[in-house]
Amino acid sequence: MAGTAVVTGASSGIGAATARRLAKDGFEVVAIARRADRLHRLAEETGTRPYPLDVTDEGAVRRFAAELGACDVLVNNAGGALGADPVAEADAADWERMYAVNVLGTLRVTQALLPLLRAGRGGTVVTVTSTAAFAAYEGGGGYCAAKYGERALVETLRLELCGEPVRVVEVAPGMVRTEEFALNRMRGDADRAAAVYEGVDRPLSADDVAECVALAVGLPQHVNVDRLVVRPLAQAAQYRLHRGPLFRD
Ligand code: 8X3
Numbered sequence: 001m002a003g004t005a006v007v008t009g010a011s012s013g014i015g016a017a018t019a020r021r022l023a024k025d026g027f028e029v030v031a032i033a034r035r036a037d038r039l040h041r042l043a044e045e046t047g048t049r050p051y052p053l054d055v056t057d058e059g060a061v062r063r064f065a066a067e068l069g070a071c072d073v074l075v076n077n078a079g080g081a082l083g084a085d086p087v088a089e090a091d092a093a094d095w096e097r098m099y100a101v102n103v104l105g106t107l108r109v110t111q112a113l114l115p116l117l118r119a120g121r122g123g124t125v126v127t128v129t130s131t132a133a134f135a136a137y138e139g140g141g142g143y144c145a146a147k148y149g150e151r152a153l154v155e156t157l158r159l160e161l162c163g164e165p166v167r168v169v170e171v172a173p174g175m176v177r178t179e180e181f182a183l184n185r186m187r188g189d190a191d192r193a194a195a196v197y198e199g200v201d202r203p204l205s206a207d208d209v210a211e212c213v214a215l216a217v218g219l220p221q222h223v224n225v226d227r228l229v230v231r232p233l234a235q236a237a238q239y240r241l242h243r244g245p246l247f248r249d
Contacts, residue, residue, distance in 0.1 A: 002026035003072030003120065005217075008055050008109055010048070011038035013178035014128055015077040017206035019048045021214045027073065032064070032109075055105030065112035072120050073217055074113050076106040076127040079150070081143035081185040095142040102146040106153060114166075122221040123166040126213050127154045131174040131229060135238040143185070158226065167224045169216045174231030175241070177203040199243030204232045 009015035011033035029048040039050035079102035082094040117123030133147035158168035182193035216225040234242040
C-alpha cells in the first residue's frame with residue numbers, strides 16, 4: 001500500500017535516507033526539516049515534496065497539517081543529541097532543546113497529523129528513537145532522558161489507539177554513522193565525533209535504518225512491529241562494542 005508519507009528531520013541522515021527509500025517504494029513523500037536548501041536538493045534527486053518546517057513550532061506544524069490533505073505514514077525522525085557532558089556539569093538548556101525536539105516535536109507532529117492518519121484506510125506512525133531510549137550511559141543523560149521520554153510517548157500512543165486502524169511502531173537504532181549526529185553531539189568537534197566510530201567495522205548507515213523503517217511500513221496493515229531494535233553486528237549491546245576488523249573483505 002503506497003500513499004502519502006511524511007518524514008521529519010529529512011534534511012540529512014536517517015530522515016533523508018528514509019524519505020528517499022519510501023519514495024522508491026512508491027509513496028508520495030513530504031520531506032520536513034528546517035533547512036530548505038537541503039530539502040530542495042533531496043526533492044530534485046528523489047521527487048519528494050519539500051516542506052521547510054521546525055517541528056518545535058506549534059503554529060507552523062498546525063498550518064502544515066491543515067494544508068496536507070492526506071497522510072498514511074508519518075515517520076517521526078527529527079531529533080538528536082546535544083553535548084556529551086556528565087549530569088554534574090550538563091547545561092540544562094541542552095536538555096531543554098533535546099526534550100523540545102525529540103519529545104515535543106514528535107508530540108506536536110503526531111497530534112497534528114492524527115486526524116489524517118485516522119481518516120484513511122489505515123495509518124502508520126513510525127518513530128525513530130534509539131537504543132538510548134532504554135539504556136543509560138555516561139555522558140548520555142540528556143539524550144537518554146529525551147529518548148526515554150519519546151519512547152514513553154510511543155508506548156502510550158499505541159495503547160490509546162488500540163481499536164483504531166493506526167499502527168504505532170518504534171525503530172530504535174544503536175550505533176549509526178551519519179554525517180551530523182556525532183558532530184552535533186560533540187558541538188562540531190570533528191575529531192571527537194570521528195572517535196565515536198573509531199575502529200568499528202561497519203557501524204549502521206542511515207540507509208540501513210531506512211530499510212528497517214520501510215520493512216515495518218511495508219508489512220500488512222494488521223502487523224504492528226512494536227519495537228525494532230537494530231544495531232551493527234559490532235555492537236552486541238550499548239556497552240559491548242567491538243573495535244577492530246570484523247569482516248574479511
Ligand atoms: C544513537 C545511539 O548509542 O549514541 O541514538 O546513544 S547512541
